[in-house]
Amino acid sequence: MDGLLVLRAFLATAHHGSFSAAARQAGVVPSVIAKRVDQLEWRLGRRLFHRSTRAVRLTEFGRAALSRIQRIVGEFDHLVETAAERRPALQGRIRVKAPTSLTILHLGEMLGGFQRAHPGIDLDVCVMDRPANPLEEGFDIAIGSAPVLHPGIVEVPLCPLRRVVCAAPDYLRRRGVPRHPRDLATHDCLNFSPTGTQWSFDGGKGPIIVDIQAKLNANDLQVLLAAARRGNGIAMLSRYVAASSLEAGELVPVLPEFPISEMWIKALVPEARLGVPRVRALLEWLQTALSPVPPWDRDSPERRAGVRANAEAGIGAERKPDRRSRKLRTEPAPRRVLAGASGRGGAAALTQAATACRPARLRRGRHPHPLDPDQGPSTDG
Structure with a gap:
């Protein structure tokens, strides 16, 4: 199915006007999309896109190829759907x-x-x-x-699995806002016990590993969420647990400029x-x-900011994932x-x-x- 991946990369890039947006739709890094488009251009022997630092635009040949490639991919998807309808029911x-x-x-x-x-x-x-x-x-x-x-x-x-270090505004008013991961050593931390008492961050030049002082150890994230919302300390939580509390302002991100290990x-x-x-x-x-984006991140402030930035750059809004053909x-x-x-x-x-x-x-x-x-x-x- 490598040929189909290449064709889908071309269609997504043409739709979004950006390798980055096409990559988000496919759930890959932009370099993967760019490489697939390069492969298609090499096979055809013609340029499909004019590239710039802000966006990519279809060439005249790319515009001519667009409808034919849409038809090829559409016919394949229809074939998959037809075959799926004739399969016996799962039991x-x-x-x-x-x-x-x-x-x-x-x-x-x-x-x-x-x-x-x-x-x-x-x-x-x-x-x-x-x-x-x-x-x-x-x-x-x-x-x-x-x-x-x-x-x-x-x-x-x-x-x-995105994680966030966060705390209640009340706690940060009382204890101050950490400016560097090392500052966490002097704060009350709410710790997910199965992962140990070391929190790891990306410092740009290498990982920053902090030995935290666990005010609360728990093996359930909901317990840590409740304690953080009450202002008991700083927690490292999965985004799917903290998303609604962050959106409501009950928790605020701490040290957002230091990414957490992926x-x-x-x-x-x-x-x-x-x-x-x-x-x-x-x-x-x-x-x-x-x-391509889990449900708890689809309406996050970071994602809305990205959509606004794309709009300002003239890049089309992302399409919802095609649910007609569920293939691994x-x-x-x-x-x-x-x-x-x-x-x-x-x-x-x-x-x-x-x-x-x-x-x-x-x-x-x-x-x-x-x-x-x-x-x-x-x-x-």
Whole structure:
């Protein structure tokens, strides 16, 4: 499907007038979109876009090619839809492990929507915050953010896990506003205990790691959210937990100029289960629901500011993701790639691509954590 990725990159760039906006729609970095467009131009032997620092514009040849490429991609999407309508209805049980806060706030609704769309599916959802090895514990899908080190487990990226350091305005009035991550050492911090008492930031020239003083340790993000809203200290929370409180002004970001180390929400799937149609269907459903931007970030102040900036630059508004064809994303993220392949041999291609694109130290985990059936921090972080 590489040819289709190239054509879709061209269409998205033509629509948005920007590699960056096209990349946001596809859930990849701008350089990936630019490379795909370069590949198409090389194959055609003609320039499709005039490039500038502010935007890209179609050339005369690009305008002529646009309608033909739209027709090609549209006919393929129609073929996929027609084939999907003729497939037998999905049936059977899917066992899912999911983090507490994420499930209560968002995943529960998504899983309910999937079940309404597929009445023949029974769901067995286990809500817990500790890491789980789905192969050993009998889960079809384990959702979380912990790394994979076990053999036979494939990592399916769902969406970025953005975190924010925040506090109530009352606390900051009483204790002052930290100007640098090192200042946190003198503040009351509200800590997610499974991740330890070190908070890591990107200082531009390298990571800044701070040993915080935990006024409160808790293994549930909702407990930390409640304490932060009451002015008890500074918390590092997942955006999906803090979004509504930030929007309401009950919490304000602290140290926004120091990005927090990146994490991803992902599904851990036993390799043998990737070929099961009902499991693949749920993975595709979750990827569609959570990308290119997860629901808790779609109306964030940062995103609204980006939309305003695009409008001022003459770049079109982003389109909503096309939900007509739910296919496992082939390049969902800058760091982790999952290849989906429809039809016969799809699971094998999926596994091969996921393995090839995973960082070498994470491939087919051979170093299980000595103390836990799974490894790494809790998946609710």
